[in-house]
Amino acid sequence: MKIIGIETSCDETAVCLIEASGTFGADFRFKVLGNALLSQIAVHAPYGGVFPNLARREHTRNLVPLLDQVFEQAHSPRGLTSGVNLSRLSKILEREPELFERLQLFLDTHARPDIDAIAVTHGPGLEPALWVGVNFAKALSLAWDVPIVPVNHLEGHIAMAAMEIRQGEQHSNILENVGMSGALYSFEFPAIALLISGGHTELDLVERWPAFKTIGETRDDAVGEAFDKVARMMGLPYPGGPEISRLAARARIIADQTQIVADRNLRKSASNLRTSASLPRPMIHDLNFDFSFSGLKTAVLRLITDRTLTEEEKLALAREFEEAAADVIVHKTIRAVEEYGAQTVLVGGGVSANAHIKSHLKKALDEIGIALLYPPAGFETDNALMIALAGYFHAANKEFTDPATLHANGNLRLGLFNI
Ligand code: KG4
Ligand code: ZN
Numbered sequence: 001m002k003i004i005g006i007e008t009s010c011d012e013t014a015v016c017l018i019e020a021s022g023t024f025g026a027d028f029r030f031k032v033l034g035n036a037l038l039s040q041i042a043v044h045a046p047y048g049g050v051f052p053n054l055a056r057r058e059h060t061r062n063l064v065p066l067l068d069q070v071f072e073q074a075h076s077p078r079g080l081t082s083g084v085n086l087s088r089l090s091k092i093l094e095r096e097p098e099l100f101e102r103l104q105l106f107l108d109t110h111a112r113p114d115i116d117a118i119a120v121t122h123g124p125g126l127e128p129a130l131w132v133g134v135n136f137a138k139a140l141s142l143a144w145d146v147p148i149v150p151v152n153h154l155e156g157h158i159a160m161a162a163m164e165i166r167q168g169e170q171h172s173n174i175l176e177n178v179g180m181s182g183a184l185y186s187f188e189f190p191a192i193a194l195l196i197s198g199g200h201t202e203l204d205l206v207e208r209w210p211a212f213k214t215i216g217e218t219r220d221d222a223v224g225e226a227f228d229k230v231a232r233m234m235g236l237p238y239p240g241g242p243e244i245s246r247l248a249a250r251a252r253i254i255a256d257q258t259q260i261v262a263d264r265n266l267r268k269s270a271s272n273l274r275t276s277a278s279l280p281r282p283m284i285h286d287l288n289f290d291f292s293f294s295g296l297k298t299a300v301l302r303l304i305t306d307r308t309l310t311e312e313e314k315l316a317l318a319r320e321f322e323e324a325a326a327d328v329i330v331h332k333t334i335r336a337v338e339e340y341g342a343q344t345v346l347v348g349g350g351v352s353a354n355a356h357i358k359s360h361l362k363k364a365l366d367e368i369g370i371a372l373l374y375p376p377a378g379f380e381t382d383n384a385l386m387i388a389l390a391g392y393f394h395a396a397n398k399e400f401t402d403p404a405t406l407h408a409n410g411n412l413r414l415g416l417f418n419i
Contacts, residue, residue, distance in 0.1 A: 119391020
């Protein structure tokens with residue numbers, strides 16, 4: 001089956017075409033036929049965060065060029081998609097007139113593709129941004145007469161963690177992954193899914209695929225959001241997660257290489273800042289699976305208010321913040337594994353790109369003999385491959401939706417339609 005994935009939930013516009021076969025097990029195989037992504041980081045960076053209406057505008061502009069790129073990569077035939085009901089098409093895209101114009105031109109130059117289903121993220125995320133992808137999927141469904149599978153963005157992140165690349169290199173540049181193929185890792189249920197991103201921090205019990213039960217979540221900020229906010233307070237660019245982890249890694253290298261001197265300096269700067277292991281680990285000992293990161297952020301704010309940090313102090317603070325976040329995440333995940341007798345941990349979301357959290361988690365899970373699965377490098381953050389993959393398993397079961405009743409849901413939760 002050939003299935004196209006569309007992702008517009010936040011600040012990445014992405015389209016991916018895969019060919020896949022089998023069930024959620026050893027017989028599953030996929031191949032990437034076309035894959036394109038445009039990040040809006042540069043657009044939002046001056047504002048220090050994602051602006052929903054700006055994201056919406058960018059998705060509207062970018063979707064057709066990305067689809068074009070994917071078709072080019074997949075050698076989809078040029079020609080004309082005839083017989084499209086243009087008045088129905090313009091009605092579907094009445095709130096995205098620019099997208100309608102571009103799509104009309106595209107349909108005039110591309111033949112109806114050999115595609116069996118369209119998978120689209122319908123939540124959670126920024127609702128104005130989600131709507132663009134959902135309406136685009138509806139328009140393509142009408143033009144090509146192909147059914148739609150709505151996909152939960154979080155399910156996409158979890159599916160991505162379960163995928164093993166078998167052929168073709170994985171590149172951090174997502175455009176270079178055309179031709180890459182893969183399968184599912186062999187792993188056992190029950191699994192615990194750990195979702196750590198800019199919008200979510202949650203633990204889910206996965207009893208089988210795709211049956212999810214959320215067992216804990218953040219009560220305030222998501223961990224990625226806390227990374228971004230702390231980075232902003234420290235004068236670092238958006239998105240802050242990679243910036244903080246870069247500084248923290250440097251602090252560790254300095255500490256390792258010139259141990260005595262660096263240790264003394266770091267300890268000095270830490271005590272200047274009153275941060276020698278002094279940031280809180282919120283809710284770490286609470287007997288539940290919930291998180292809270294806004295207190296951690298406020299603790300950083302209290303430390304740095306009314307002072308200019310030296311480079312050394314920035315390194316020490318980044319390291320301590322990253323370690324505080326990692327400690328809580330690892331502790332709660334292990335508790336969930338033990339409570340539910342999980343055999344596997346699947347990690348997803350942008351913060352899974354954080355090397356420190358990953359190595360801590362790996363060490364803790366190795367000690368108790370539990371498997372840890374992470375997305376392939378470059379596929380931690382939002383992309384459309386994960387949506388095509390998660391959508392495939394629903395499409396294989398013919399779980400299609402009526403386009404007339406499909407809508408975006410910014411607060412969509414895992415499990416709502418799955419159990
Ligand atoms: O999954 P994602 O692309 O978008 C959401 O669905 O939120 O995650 C983006 C988040 C941002 O908050 C970003 O700062 C964070 O992932 N992130 C990181 C790292 N790389 C990305 N956080 C910590 N360490 C990283 N290396
Ligand atoms: Zn995401």
